[in-house]
Amino acid sequence: MENGFERPMTKSPGILLKGRHCIDGIALFDANLHISSEQWTCLLGRSGVGKSTILRLILGLETGGHFTGSFTASDDMPLAGRISYMAQSDLLLPWLSVLDNVCIGAHLRGEKPDIGFANDLIGRVGLFEHIDQKPNTLSGGMRQRAALARTLFEDRPIVFLDEPFSSLDAGTRADMQELATRVLKDRTVLLVTHDPAEAARIGHQIIVMSAQETHNWPVPPTPVLREINDPQTLVCQAKLLDYLRGIAA
């Protein structure tokens, strides 16, 4: 069976974004971001500051506003078609099995899906026994794992995650963080999150965003995936939470 993680992939590029986004003439944010190549970048900020809008902008989705500026890949190649996306909601199609949900991208492009690759990915996320089941028979954690397999099936070097684990219970969330960091190794990942603990645990880079600016937050020196009880991770998490509460006030 073909192993998806052994598929040759060129180096995942970073992304540079600089510009201002306005809605009805009012500035939503003024951002200057550097999303590092082959690393996890966690983007935090209060609700409504425009974190998800940055994802949507780069993905080419409707944002309801006007962006003045630029976003480019560090390898100067076009970004279109090189980003896969996973949202907060799993967006599994209820009428399809896990396997068909994982392959949906190929169907939507009118391509023949690589079933061997899909089987391999479903096995990697621990859902092989549930491959023929419909989403309504799966738990929340299992559904997110299926959505992760669908994201991986796109086999793209850049992955955008928009609060994908926020609706899960604490234990399942920690499990998903571990699984995601393992299977998305060597990809450029931008994770939008509200959770300082999540950012402190899995971020190679943490960017805090406000309407006026974006700035890098110091990350613990220990390698990701950091232990939940690692003292430096806990300090980072606490300071980050303090700061976020401060800018929200």
Add this chain to the structure above:
Amino acid sequence: MRFWDIFLAFLVGLGLWQSIVVLTEAPHYILPSPWRVAQAAYESRVIIAENAWVTAVEVVLGLAIGTLLGVATAIQLALSKTAERLMLPILVFTQAVPVFALAPLLTLWFGYGMGSKIVMTVLIIYFPVTSAFHDGLTQIDRGYRDLSLSMGAGKLNFMRHIQIPNALPSLGTGLRLAAVYAPIGAVIGEWVGASKGLGYLMLLANGRAKIDLMFASLIVLACLTVVLHIAVGVLAAQLTRHAQGNSFK
């Protein structure tokens, strides 16, 4: 349980009917008793069956053709904004024309045979099917659209793999309405000009003061409508179950 409820309601209806006949002492050529109607139904069973078969064929063919046309129109409207802008107002306007008013014209154009009745049935169910299915096709979770766009979905593949399966419950709602309207369309057509069908038989019986036969035809028509409604209801329920990811029963 449900069968007994229906049976009890049927008995109560018969009792009421008989009571009115006895209390008002209405002559049988104004209001025949249930027993008299049953006798007429038995004596004229062959002629009732022949005409019921004609009406049933008109209704089923009209329902099938109207559904196909409604589904095709809804898909076309959902695929093309221009078509939607141009055709929706026309569709709404056509609903302002009473179908009764069209019946003589349809008879003139399509003759006294089944054709004009089938066209009448098609016209009467076309709008509810189109409208309900179009609503289902266009009212789709924005997340699905975003995900599909990020995957590079084509318009037709998005329609085929996401919009249509997602809209099946709405189509079911349209079909339920159509099942009630379809016999009305066929009978209106038969009233205006026909040589066969339950509508024709009712007019014939009325003209010869055979009110018991008229009642018998009316009851058979009601039974036909109920059977059609139940059959379409089962189909609609299956469509909904499929869209929700439940197996067909």
